Amino acid sequence: MENRVLEITGVKKVYDSLEVLEDISLYLKQGEIASLLGPSGCGKTTLFRMVAGLTKPDGGKIILKPGSRVGYVFQEPRLLPWKTVEENLVFVQQNYLGEEEARFIREELLTATGLLDFKDHYPAQLSGGMKQRLELIRALSIKPDLLLLDEPFKSVDTHLKIKLREMILNFWKEEGLSLFLITHDPEEAVLMADRIYLLSDKPGRVIKTLEFNKPQQQRTIKDEELYSALEEIINIFMELNGK
Amino acid sequence: MVGYQMSTSTSKRYNFTISTTGLLVVLLFWHLLARRFNPLVLPSPAETWTALKELAVSGSLFTNLWITVRRTLIGYGAAILTGFTLAVILKASSFWQLVFRPLITIIQTIPPIVWLVLAVIWFGIAEEITPIFLIFVVTFPVIFINVFSGLKSIDLYLVEMARVYRCTRRQVILDIYLPALIPHLVSAVSIGLAFAWKSSVFAEFIGSSSGIGFALSMANSNLETEELFAWALVLVGLMLIFEYLIIQPIQRYVTRWNRHGE
Numbered sequence: 001m002e003n004r005v006l007e008i009t010g011v012k013k014v015y016d017s018l019e020v021l022e023d024i025s026l027y028l029k030q031g032e033i034a035s036l037l038g039p040s041g042c043g044k045t046t047l048f049r050m051v052a053g054l055t056k057p058d059g060g061k062i063i064l065k066p067g068s069r070v071g072y073v074f075q076e077p078r079l080l081p082w083k084t085v086e087e088n089l090v091f092v093q094q095n096y097l098g099e100e101e102a103r104f105i106r107e108e109l110l111t112a113t114g115l116l117d118f119k120d121h122y123p124a125q126l127s128g129g130m131k132q133r134l135e136l137i138r139a140l141s142i143k144p145d146l147l148l149l150d151e152p153f154k155s156v157d158t159h160l161k162i163k164l165r166e167m168i169l170n171f172w173k174e175e176g177l178s179l180f181l182i183t184h185d186p187e188e189a190v191l192m193a194d195r196i197y198l199l200s201d202k203p204g205r206v207i208k209t210l211e212f213n214k215p216q217q218q219r220t221i222k223d224e225e226l227y228s229a230l231e232e233i234i235n236i237f238m239e240l241n242g243k
Numbered sequence: 244m245v246g247y248q249m250s251t252s253t254s255k256r257y258n259f260t261i262s263t264t265g266l267l268v269v270l271l272f273w274h275l276l277a278r279r280f281n282p283l284v285l286p287s288p289a290e291t292w293t294a295l296k297e298l299a300v301s302g303s304l305f306t307n308l309w310i311t312v313r314r315t316l317i318g319y320g321a322a323i324l325t326g327f328t329l330a331v332i333l334k335a336s337s338f339w340q341l342v343f344r345p346l347i348t349i350i351q352t353i354p355p356i357v358w359l360v361l362a363v364i365w366f367g368i369a370e371e372i373t374p375i376f377l378i379f380v381v382t383f384p385v386i387f388i389n390v391f392s393g394l395k396s397i398d399l400y401l402v403e404m405a406r407v408y409r410c411t412r413r414q415v416i417l418d419i420y421l422p423a424l425i426p427h428l429v430s431a432v433s434i435g436l437a438f439a440w441k442s443s444v445f446a447e448f449i450g451s452s453s454g455i456g457f458a459l460s461m462a463n464s465n466l467e468t469e470e471l472f473a474w475a476l477v478l479v480g481l482m483l484i485f486e487y488l489i490i491q492p493i494q495r496y497v498t499r500w501n502r503h504g505e
Contacts, residue, residue: 052407053406054403054407072404074400078401078403080401082423083418083422083500091408095408095409123500124501125502142408
């Protein structure tokens with residue numbers, strides 16, 4: 001096995017006799033970006049919750065590289081409203097890093113995202129975009145090996161989406177971490193992922209895996225390879241819905 | 244931002260002016276009305292003020308005030324502690340919830356006068372314990388219910404987030420449960436406080452031989468209506484002081500993170 005950060009084999013999940021995930025197998029190599037792409041309600045978030053240890057699979061195995069740290073960017077920012085921007089970061093950092101290192105990383109991340117001037121503000125005093133940025137850097141502030149991103153751009157406007165995407169790619173490149181991205185937007189998946197796992201409707205299973213080699217920073221949607229992949233994905237989803 | 248601040252301070256001043264004017268109108272109305280009645284029925288503001296000064300000079304004011312305040316603090320303090328603890332225990336265990344929840348509802352629905360009569364039977368008159376018991380039994384369900392509903396409203400998504408980041412149970416309690424709960428507790432304390440004063444005076448009126456309630460009952464039986472009014476004024480002042488100078492600043496402090504903008 002070549003340096004895998006995450007290995008999922010035959011994972012199943014059942015909620016109240018309703019099968020949410022059926023025999024999911026996938027992996028994530030160190031330093032790569034993988035994307036889970038599928039219709040809403042196909043169990044993507046459930047899979048993330050299992051990776052993060054919030055719920056157990058009903059079958060199969062989830063193996064994280066020993067000692068790896070997992071950061072989780074939730075769909076809606078889950079910030080502690082009674083803690084300031086900086087305190088929200090400290091809250092998660094305390095269990096991973098020494099004080100000195102934690103402060104250094106904090107300042108770096110706050111500066112990079114333009115939040116340094118707001119470090120003593122409470123979440124209620126921030127705009128939606130700022131909260132989303134804080135949610136992102138909180139996950140980064142523990143120096144994660146694996147970053148789980150659950151539709152981080154779902155409720156932000158296009159302009160901010162592009163900025164956030166750039167920001168994430170920059171961190172990813174600098175830190176050499178692995179990204180696992182949930183999305184239902186094929187374009188986003190194609191632009192960001194080294195590997196895309198296409199999930200079927202409920203119960204979710206991997207119906208196709210697509211791989212891309214082109215460096216993320218050079219990708220545009222006009223690129224022929226990406227464009228045809230995009231078409232392929234859309235066709236698969238259309239077929240699924242037609243059934 | 245500056246414009247916004249100016250408008251808040253202007254509106255604050257405006258509100259204050261309105262409230263003060265309202266109070267002055269009531270005072271004037273009281274004064275005019277009192278001129279038409281015997282002081283035995285309705286003493287004037289001036290007569291009430293004189294009675295209040297006499298109470299202060301005689302020392303009766305501060306002695307009784309302190310007795311009532313002390314009893315209220317003891318009874319209400321115990322109620323806060325019990326209500327809070329019970330709410331936490333019951334939230335954590337569905338078994339104890341089934342046992343105690345109906346009981347608390349029963350305690351709450353029994354009228355205070357029934358408790359008071361029982362307290363007099365059980366503990367007798369002239370006892371500290373009668374007013375303290377009444378304050379406790381009337382206010383502890385108020386605290387319990389408010390804290391309990393506060394516990395129910397805690398955002399479990401935040402707890403889940405904390406679990407992802409390897410937070411310990413202690414961190415979750417100190418940094419999530421407690422800060423989420425404190426505003427509910429403070430507002431519960433504020434709601435219960437009015438009940439506490441009323442129960443305290445009520446119990447003293449009937450079942451005690453000291454305190455403001457007892458002084459009220461003495462003034463009543465001696466037909467010293469202006470003294471009755473003076474004591475009522477003292478009670479109002481006491482409640483206002485606690486509410487505006489103690490509870491509200493605490494409330495503002497514990498919810499400081501919940502205000503939008505600067």
